[in-house]
Amino acid sequence: MWKLVNGKMVQTTDETRIKFRTNISQEILQQLEELSEEHHTYSNYLLENGLRNVLEQGFVEYDKNLRPKDRVQYKTTYDQELLESIKQLAKEQKLFINDVIEYSVEHIDFDDLKTKDYKNRIE
Secondary structure, three states, rough: OEEOOOOOEEEOOOOEEEEEEEEEEEEHHHHHHHHHHHHOOOHHHHHHHHHHHHHHHHOOOHHHHHHHHHHEEEEEEEEEEHHHHHHHHHHHHOOOOHHHHHHHHHOOOOOOOOOHHHHHHHH
């Protein structure tokens, strides 16, 4: 993001975002890549959108026996407050965070997405 400092535009990092590493289904990641291209956004913005919707729902219907076998390591950044809320929800539901992240893909609202331009916003 960009900020106006002493009359000059300065590029800064969004300090509300934190790095997080987890394991996610490779098939789901491929699906997210295709969706992000189609909707001019990033995979983690899609995931955040789905996670927010799962939080609003307040519960997760997830069959642990159907966990994907093709999980790979996935590193990205998330909104810190959102990630903390998801960790709490996963704990309450007795699930792993990656289970909740994978579940959230089914709850993405494509009418309310951040675009790639969002990271270059001016504040």
